[in-house]
Amino acid sequence: MVKISDNFGMRLFVQLLSKNEVKWHEFCIACVAVRFAYEYKRDENREIIIMMKKSSGLTAFELAVTLAIVASVAAFVLPPYLKWLRTYRLKEASTTLKVDIEMAKTRAIRENAFVVVQFEADKYSIFVDNGEGEGGIADDGHWNGTETVLRDRPLIGGVRIDLNSTTFTDNRTQFNGRGRIRNQGTVTLVNSLGNQKQLEMNNRFGRIEVN
Secondary structure (H helix, E strand, C coil), rough: CHHHHHHHHHHHHHHHCCCCCCCCCHHHHHHHHHHHHHEEEEEEHHHHHHHHHHHHCCCCCHHHHHHHHHHHHHHHHHHHHHHHHHHHHHHHHHHHHHHHHHHHHHHHHHHCCCCCEEECCCCCEEEEEEEECCCCECCCCCCCCCEEEEEEEEECEEEECCCCCCCCHHHHECCCCCCCCCEEEEEEEECCCCEEEEEEECCCCCCEEEC
């Protein structure tokens, strides 16, 4: 409800009425006009609020259309991206393995001891095979005692070592104190698409070739 005391125009009418400068029926007409104006303004504001609420969200149909568009775009873009990602991971894994094998060769020269690279399906390990510690046996190709582990690296997701295609005896190779390789061969990495990367060490100097 509109309070007459809160309206300047109505206060003016009251003052004029008290001075007999305006008639009573004119005062009543003014009250009705103010009331009508208030109701009209309130209804107008209510319509604006309703329209804002309607435009503030998505309808079920609009949401379904949006999801359909997103699904279509994903179906078009996702397969090439996944293929690229798997290929990239295979390349990254082969590069990392090459760097670690070269580190093993350098460490063998520095330690003047055998350093072993042991391959498994989902990881590889590198250790100094110098027989250090109680129970350690030097140059046996196995980690024992307290021999120093240089790497124990799991392969990146989606990449594995194909042991059936790996030609190293007992799936391992060794470098001696002169940096020369004792057990020559090839290790094969494969991703979920069947793509392969081969690291070949078929020379006694331990040179690595990636194919």
